[in-house]
Amino acid sequence: MQLQDLSEDEIRTIFSFCDICAVVSMSRTNKYLRRLTLHKLVWVDLVDNLRRKGFVDRLSLSDIQAYSQEALVDLVKRILTGPACWNPPAKPKSNWLWSTLSSHRLTESVLQITPRSSVLHPSGIRMSRRREVKLLDGGEYVLFYNINLECWSVRHDKLVWAYDKNGPDSSVYHFDGEIVDGGDNVNIIISERGFVLPSGVASFIRIIKLNFATGRSTTLFQHELSDTGAHTLLDVKICGPLAFTLIQEWTSHSDLQDSCILANWQTQSHVKFASMTLKSPLLVTLIPNHVLLLTDNASGVPEIRVIHTAAFSSRWRLVGSDQVLDTINISEFETVVCENITFGQCERFQRPWTRQLSAYGSPLDEGTYRVWISLAGSYPDRPSWVRGKVICSYRLSLPKSAGHPVIWQQRTADTAVPQETALTPNGSDITYSGHRQLYRDRYTVFAPGNPPHLAKFDAADGSVYSHLSTYSGALTYFSVSNENIIRVLYFE
Structure with a gap:
């Protein structure tokens, strides 16, 4: 038939x-x-x-x-x-x-736009560099950290949940949330650090599941990092049963090295790995059943590695067991993609470089992802605070059935306009479409490719502590003049 x-x-x-x-x-x-x-x-x-x-x-x-x-x-x-x-x-x-x-071609015209606004009124927000705000996918809820990590309903301007920290001297360093169960719940990973007796300074990783309707949370995974006095917490992310914590730590040779603790909260196991060479930055992101790594290869060239979770099968260690969590060199894991990342303009940049890595699922094609990689550096003939940024995007398509190949194709390569370091957007602020924003006296939107800025708009009490949503482009930020306001701007 x-x-x-x-x-x-x-x-x-x-x-x-x-x-x-x-x-x-x-x-x-x-x-x-x-x-x-x-x-x-x-x-x-x-x-x-x-x-x-x-x-x-x-x-x-x-x-x-x-x-x-x-x-x-x-x-x-x-x-x-x-x-x-x-x-x-x-x-x-x-x-x-x-x-x-x-089909939708961009031009170099500059648009003046006025977005719609929603306002949240949480109490007790303090002006501090240690604060972060994220609009969760779906646009209904905001996670933010200032004094504590809280979840608020955008539609009802109402507190849904507040995190119960390990103690009054504990601070949340990073968090990430993934909407699950059709939007009824969110899984949240939290990295936290504080003073705990008798060990002194300690770092914790916790994954919880929050129900929006009841405001109740359930702990799915928790782990205390060992030797935490030598750790710097860098980043976290969650995707399905997988979550990672990126840390920087001192090696036995007194060198700093980036390493990653990958956890599976369903099996209560974890694995730890590091980049191939010391002092090489390690960036990590997740897509279903895969880990994406951006680091330098042995020759010092930026390299992307895509690893299926099956490659970790013999290396998982149960949390709380007597099994030693050794640090494994990423070169020991089989890859489904391993490619050098070539930036046409990066020879003009001076080290140290700043890198970003993002991977977003396609709304059209399940199993296909858009990967954005950027490298920023200063110019030898310009002031040190003027930096340029090279941004590439790739298409990663995973096989839908056995026997089909993995597809890795470059989509775009371009150089953004020079940007002042202090005004560079947050590392996560590039959308699926490739737009990114910059705040000076006004917010400015840059388009994919290499045109000048594309759109400008005024935002009441605009702040550099902002978040640009992956698919909708909604902008969420703390108010500058009113400490108890968070704004969400929506664009048509």
Whole structure:
């Protein structure tokens, strides 16, 4: 039996379990399937799937059902290209659905825009460099740390949950959250450091599951780092059952080395690894069942490694057991991708370099990811505070079935305009579409490629302590003049 032999309702049900790429591919098979793929009900299901996975901000199923088919396609396009107000007017829509989704060329025009704003009013915020704010995927909840780590509802301006630290002298250093269960819960990883008797200074890693409706949290994983007086906590991230903590520590030879503790909270096990050479920075990020590493190879050239979790199978150690957690050189793990990263302009930059690594899932094609890698450095002929940034993006496509190859392709390579070091955006602030923001007296949005700034907008009480959401481009920040305000700006 062929697909077109089924009833329209049966075909639409099949479409509801597919990603957008699969539906578009089937639409090219014949006119009958093409007509069905343009039906509004198909796109309601497709966009609702995106909503439950966190690709779409602040829309309920009833909101999605109220959209026309054309509006739903436009919504998906905005996820791919960034908010429409960041881009010049698009060309007239093509008759081809795929063209509607993928074709959107940027120009060098500068747009003056006015975003919508939501305001949160948490109490007791203090002006400090030790603060961070993140809008979780889906746009409904904000995690922020100032005196303590808290979760707030954006829609209701209400405290949902406050973290119970290990003690009054303990501080949260880093956190990350992943929306799960269709948006009902969030898994949060927290790195924390404080004074604990009798060991003195101690660092802790904790993973909790928070239910938004009840405000109750459950501990999924916790671990105290050993020899913590020699550790600097650098970064954390969570993805499914995997989470990592990136640390910097002194070696026996009195050298600083970046290392990573990768944990599986479902199996209560962990593994520790480090870069191939001492003093080489190690950047880590996660996608389902894979770890991405950016470091220097033995020749000092930046290198990306993608490792499937199966490569760690014999190296996991149970938390709390007598098994020694040795530090393993990453060269010992089998890779699915191992490629040098070449930056065409980096010869102009002087060390030390600053690097960023991000990997985001495609809203269109499950198992496909957009990887952004950047390198920033100063120029030999300019003041030390003027820095340039080279940004490359890659497409990583994992096989959907046995026998298919892993695809690693470079998408873009460009150089951003010089930026002052003190005003450089946070390390995570590059969106899926490649937009990034910079704050001076106003916020400025830069586009993918190498045009000048693309859009400018005023933000009441703007702050450099900000977060740019991955798919929606919503900007979340602490107010400068009013210590008890967090603003979320949404762009159409």
